[in-house]
Amino acid sequence: MLVIAVTAHVAGLTMFAAFAITAVVAITWWALLTFERKKFVAVTAQPVDWARELREVRDSRRVIVGAFEIERRRIERDLHDGAQQYLVSASMKLGEASSLMIDGTSTPGSDTALVTSLLEGAHRDAEEAMRALRSTVSGIHPQVLADLGLLAAISDMVERSSVDVAVHCPHPLPNMPEEVAATAWFFCSEALTNVAKHAPGATATLLLAADADLHISVVDNGPGAVRLRNEGGLVGMRERLAAFGGSLELVSPDGGPTVLSARIPLLLTPTNETNP
Template sequence: MACTRPADISSWEDAVRRAALLTFGILLTVGVAPLAAAPLAALERRRLRVLAPAPTEPGDPEPRPGAVRLRARYTTARAWREVAAGYLVAVAGPGLVLLAATWVVLCSVWLAAPLVVARSSGGPVALGIGHARSVPDALPYCAAGLAAGILGIVVLTTLVRAQAALSRTLVEPRPDPLATRLVEVTRSRSRLADGFAAERRRIERDLHDGAQQQLLGLTLQLGLARMDLPADSPAGQAVARAHDQAKTLMADLRELIRGIHPQVLTDRGLGAALYELAEFCPLPVHTDIDLPHRPPQAVETAAYFAAAEALANALRHSAADTIRLTARVRHGRLTVDVEDDGRGGARLADGTGLTGLADRVAVVDGTIRVSSPPGGPTLVRVTIPCPPHSREDDR
């Protein structure tokens, strides 16, 4: 029976110890490094903003807290790029500091070589890569120290910039083609919506200042002619019919202009426009409007037409007796509620005007929520971001 020698046992113990250390290092890297890399990457981004003039964007948006966020630290490319950046900083940072300290000490010794030699007792003075016995012997070291100092500044600056560029490549978020495309589509949609709103305002002004004024003049002239003609004469009856038709057309044109873009919305703001909207509604509308400041023009327009569409839907489909219209700004968000006591059952997916309403408010990053159980009541809530705003911004 063979006996195991102590040397063999010792070698096996060393191998097991090395394997355990290697396994521990791998587990430490894989298990802890992704978690520790996030704050280190944030610190590195701050440092890069100080060192480099190029703007450093914040990291990619983190998923919501919890298991999803924890899993993302181990499964996303961003997390492992931050791990690589952490190792780069851990190696390059102390290395650059040590190199800079060594260079400073060496250059200081060489620059001070003549003074050190002059104060020596006459023996050779060690200067790092040589000896000097007299001041003339030390002068070349002084010149070399000056040149090395200038060269060191250039070299260290280059190394720091290279390390910063590599770190920026690792910690900066990578451009996502889909995200870039989405941003461009969102901006394009916003520009189209702004252009559409501006065109509506132009049409409203043209109708108000042009066709409406001419029709008003025609109505007045027909009214004067009606007063001058006998009421029972054929001409008087014809003028009376034309006058009535002109007044009806005038009312229709005013309603059309109000539907395109009400002048009160431009002149007096969303609150006054909502009050006017409630006043012209055939059903009783109870209003509760609290707007301490005028929202941005795009927000006002979207909120007004959303409220108008919700009121129109209530009139057409709900068989309601009363409607409640509420508008208020809280915590940077404008909320408009249209609630009726009708039969309920409204849904966004039914293809009614609510779908168009949702599309309209989405242009200004708004949302719509519909609560309409069978039997009612129906609540349409429109929520739109509404930061503090000055009307000067719209000019």
């Protein structure tokens, strides 16, 4: 009887212990859930600083508008200094030739030679205007960039550049959105223009690499002391990069070398995401 009583007592204690442990676990679990719920409510209940959010959106739009305005001014300047002057010259030559053909008071032979010379000059001006227009269009968006990709477009740019540039791309670049590739191309173009302007005769190295971001560095052995100036091309490029969440860095001590670097988020779609 004693054994049965002890056994029953132990069984009761075991059941009580099991119940107690279950109760402790349940209470602990409930407490953790309550804590996490309160923490979540506390986080989500924090007031949103709409004024700050609106200010950031406004600043971002201002940056984008500023970048487009600088680009518009560049195109306008290129058209004025390039195609427009040749078209005006051609128009004047054609007008003078037309006047000579209508006016028959001079010697026919001399008029014919002069008209021929004017027409040939107008033809040359028209060809120069076409070349200038093609150059301006290429500066807006090079066709080779859309056809063959960023590396090929940069290599083509380097071949036509007055700067001696060595291009290095240790690993194949990933496919990237067109706007990212175009921004990278413009950065390289502005960087080489900067070298030609501030360090004529210098040699440069252009490095391309990519991880989650596209990294571009242009290093030249010129005299250095390059600074960012308001309304300058590099400031416009910094704004263009900022519109993509990228950044521009310039290191140019007196005596050189000058290192101009850009980081551009690739904005790639994760492989587990699909278009709707």
